[in-house]
Amino acid sequence: MSLLRDIQQSLMQEGSDIGPVLPKLRFLASRLGSDLLEDWVKHESEGYPSDIDVPEYRRLSVTYKADFSGAYGSGMQNAPIPPALIKKHCGDHWVNYKMRQSVAAIDSLLAGGESGILELDASNLILRLQGKVYQDMACNSVTGILSKAALVELQYAVRSKILELTIELEKNIPAAIEVTIGVTDNLSPDETKTVTQLTQQIFHGDVTNINSSGEANSRVNLNSNDSSTNISG
Incomplete structure (x- = not known):
């Protein structure tokens, strides 16, 4: 089974925890070449440090x-x-x-x-x-x-956003479906940009501009x- 489908299956299991899904998503992010997605998974897994603003x-x-x-x-x-x-x-x-x-x-x-x-x-x-x-x-x-109840809504938001991301990856980057553990397939620069854009839109909701080097310039608000x-x- 592909890693993407494995993540989707885990999310759809009734009563399942989100925690075990995050390492799989982090591995998928590394294979897709998305530092932005890796960072999001890391923060959700380990907590957000004080110098990083949290999502809405x-x-x-x-x-x-x-x-x-x-x-x-x-x-x-x-x-x-x-x-x-x-x-x-x-x-x-x-x-x-x-x-x-x-x-x-x-x-x-x-x-x-x-x-x-x-x-x-x-x-x-x-x-x-x-x-x-x-x-x-x-x-x-x-x-x-x-x-x-607010924490339950937070949990639901994380689950929904991960599922939404996997669905959009499946629609926009067919190669993402082929990623499995132990197999490395490099995405094209355009596909990597798409992963970054989808991550920004789904998890942060801010406008992201992709420059010619493939790096994302995002709006980040820090509260001192x-x-x-x-x-x-």
Whole structure:
């Protein structure tokens, strides 16, 4: 069986994990000569480093709750904080969380516990929010809430995009169907360009210009204020 068809078959199996498919796709990417596709598979397998921007499907909405205390024993527990306030005083990256964990880590998070939410460690926001939510109350703790449903959607997005790529490769590059382990067939420069273009369009959605050397010039937005956040189930 060709590597492309093997990947498709694995994706179509009900209840199958995405993790075992990624090494096969990385090997296929190397045979197709696509560094862009190899990099995408590497990041999905090992996680996205802080200096690499994540694809749009890995940007997840986070809501927040906090505990407040006031005079004469008054206070509020688990009080919701409007996202607009978080964005204003702490930055957009706290509201739109960049999920950098590997696919395997996401699988593990979803497998653990029965709760439908995940909690983000947002203790760094306590000082930033002092006196900015309730002026007469002290902020004692802040917790970010991430829905597990959002992670399920992320998983589905990765699976769908891999399947879409294999279908487009099959349509546009017939030679890709012939790739098997142990057999090396070099693609033409035009075919390699097509692989890069398809990868950019499907996984990143940005416009890619292919120059005469076959290299891709892509739009990459880096967020220097990206935060490191711990997750617990």
